[in-house]
Amino acid sequence: MALLARINENSVAETRALLLAWRRSSGSPSKEPGTARIFAELVAAGQRAGQFRADADAELIGALLLDAYGGLLLRWMPGEGGQPSFSLTEGAS
Numbered sequence: 001m002a003l004l005a006r007i008n009e010n011s012v013a014e015t016r017a018l019l020l021a022w023r024r025s026s027g028s029p030s031k032e033p034g035t036a037r038i039f040a041e042l043v044a045a046g047q048r049a050g051q052f053r054a055d056a057d058a059e060l061i062g063a064l065l066l067d068a069y070g071g072l073l074l075r076w077m078p079g080e081g082g083q084p085s086f087s088l089t090e091g092a093s
Contacts, residue, residue: 001069005088008073012084016077019070039065 008015040062046052
């Protein structure tokens with residue numbers, strides 16, 4: 001997530017354009033499976049390593065992580081030509 005945050009902060013205009021296009025296309029984890037799938041694979045790897053509960057649904061968690069990050073970006077996203085009101089990376093390790 002920290003890497004995604006750095007990418008978004010370093011490319012504010014591009015992030016804004018992509019996020020708005022995703023919203024206009026009725027974006028959802030079921031229509032954008034790539035990122036949700038990557039998150040699900042990370043959760044599944046954590047389950048195999050004993051870092052997460054094995055009975056949790058990795059696919060659902062992946063979709064929830066994508067939704068949560070998308071929601072964060074919507075709150076962070078500046079208006080046209082503006083600057084974000086908070087940092088995505090401040091305090092991230």
